[in-house]
Amino acid sequence: MSHSESRSALGARVETILTATPVTDIHTHLYDPAFGDLLLWGIDDLLVYHYLVSEAFRWLELPYDKFWALPKARQAELIWDALFVKHSPVSEACRGVVTTLHALGLDVRARDLPALRKWFAQWKPADYITRCMELAGVKSICMTNSPFDDLERPVWEKGFNRDERFTAALRIDPLLVSWGDTAPILAGWGYQASGSLTDRTISEVRRFLEDWTRKMDARYLMVSLPPDFDFPADTTTARLLAKAVLPHCRDHGLPMALMLGVKRQVNPALRMAGDGMGRSRLVALERLCALFPDNKFLATVLSRENQQDLCVLARKFRNLHVFGCWWFTNVPVIIEEMTRMRLELIGLSVTPQHSDARVLDQVIYKWRHTRRILARVLTDKYADLAETGWDVTDADIQRDAQDLLGGAFARFCAKA
Numbered sequence: 260m261s262h263s264e265s266r267s268a269l270g271a272r273v274e275t276i277l278t279a280t281p282v283t284d285i286h287t288h289l290y291d292p293a294f295g296d297l298l299l300w301g302i303d304d305l306l307v308y309h310y311l312v313s314e315a316f317r318w319l320e321l322p323y324d325k326f327w328a329l330p331k332a333r334q335a336e337l338i339w340d341a342l343f344v345k346h347s348p349v350s351e352a353c354r355g356v357v358t359t360l361h362a363l364g365l366d367v368r369a370r371d372l373p374a375l376r377k378w379f380a381q382w383k384p385a386d387y388i389t390r391c392m393e394l395a396g397v398k399s400i401c402m403t404n405s406p407f408d409d410l411e412r413p414v415w416e417k418g419f420n421r422d423e424r425f426t427a428a429l430r431i432d433p434l435l436v437s438w439g440d441t442a443p444i445l446a447g448w449g450y451q452a453s454g455s456l457t458d459r460t461i462s463e464v465r466r467f468l469e470d471w472t473r474k475m476d477a478r479y480l481m482v483s484l485p486p487d488f489d490f491p492a493d494t495t496t497a498r499l500l501a502k503a504v505l506p507h508c509r510d511h512g513l514p515m516a517l518m519l520g521v522k523r524q525v526n527p528a529l530r531m532a533g534d535g536m537g538r539s540r541l542v543a544l545e546r547l548c549a550l551f552p553d554n555k556f557l558a559t560v561l562s563r564e565n566q567q568d569l570c571v572l573a574r575k576f577r578n579l580h581v582f583g584c585w586w587f588t589n590v591p592v593i594i595e596e597m598t599r600m601r602l603e604l605i606g607l608s609v610t611p612q613h614s615d616a617r618v619l620d621q622v623i624y625k626w627r628h629t630r631r632i633l634a635r636v637l638t639d640k641y642a643d644l645a646e647t648g649w650d651v652t653d654a655d656i657q658r659d660a661q662d663l664l665g666g667a668f669a670r671f672c673a674k675a
């Protein structure tokens with residue numbers, strides 16, 4: 260913003276450049292089209308998204324099991340009626356559906372679910388993927404890939420031609436959080452793993468991780484952990500991390516992504532919508548970063564109260580890369596606060612957002628809403644600098660936007 264450039268002209272420049280900068284979406288629950296029906300898309304899947312299920316149950320009176328017994332289309336109708344017809348769709352997850360429909364060129368004023376369904380029915384997944392990625396400005400999508408998922412595993416075992424827009428990340432929650440149930444599963448797959456963590460078991464867990472890292476061409480490993488996760492600790496989780504997972508990651512130069520603060524199944528009747536959250540003990544992450552300097556950690560935390568601590572940790576440890584506004588933090592009020600805090604405390608070596616999309620079409624709203632906030636925050640920062648005469652060129656803005664939308668992440672992953 261030179262003396263002659265107004266704030267709104269600077270803002271327009273930033274917004275235009277951000278919109279034109281393609282993003283690497285580093286954490287989603289979407290699938291390469293080779294996984295067939297596992298890739299969710301379309302209006303009914305948008306409506307039965309678990310974020311909307313928990314909001315709809317604020318209004319619905321039918322018992323949980325009656326809801327789950329209904330076919331997906333009927334569930335979608337109940338949610339549509341409760342959240343879009345009987346009330347205004349102001350929550351972020353509801354607004355997301357409206358943003359998405361509007362961006363796809365649909366008339367949202369009509370509020371006509373049968374008409375929307377008709378429109379979606381014309382699409383073939385292959386074309387629709389391209390359309391959604393175009394509208395979202397997404398160039399690559401990282402999946403969440405679990406060998407423990409019975410629907411997903413056979414596809415990897417059989418092999419398939421990869422769609423180069425989709426990259427993989429190896430998800431290992433069952434291994435780290437329920438070893439008692441997981442050891443026999445590994446044994447059934449031919450790994451000599453037993454319940455107690457003998458040297459033999461550890462080396463077999465490493466062999467399992469090697470096999471799946473290779474099969475998937477995984478870009479990183481990942482786990483979500485409860486608020487009380489501690490390290491070091493005399494727990495199976497901590498020991499498996501220290502002895503098997505982190506040595507594996509180090510030897511392969513792969514980051515370990517830690518998603519901290521989820522309290523699974525606070526209300527099991529809500530199924531996937533029944534998870535809650537809590538404040539994490541970030542001293543555990545501090546010790547991991549300090550004790551494993553040759554490992555790289557990606558981290559995102561669910562609790563708003565943890566966000567400043569996480570930024571300060573990133574200032575202390577260059578083997579830590581902060582990413583995303585995860586789940587319950589993925590609402591404008593918190594995204595804006597977190598993004599400002601991160602830029603002010605860390606600068607541009609962060610990845611401010613991931614979509615966490617479970618339904619393909621969601622990438623459209625998740626990235627539109629995020630780009631709008633990013634533009635506002637960046638514009639404020641540049642405007643503050645401009646008061647001293649420090650003007651940013653378009654090339655400066657482009658470079659910064661690229662860092663935030665995937666460049667800083669790529670550099671972190673490539674680091675020795």
Ligand code: FIX
Pocket residue numbers: 288403483518531585586615617
């Ligand atoms: O652990 C995760 O990857 C979470 O993102 C999911 O478990 C969660 O259900 C979700 O979709 C949040 O956005």
Ligand code: ZN
Pocket residue numbers: 286287288615
């Ligand atoms: Zn997720």
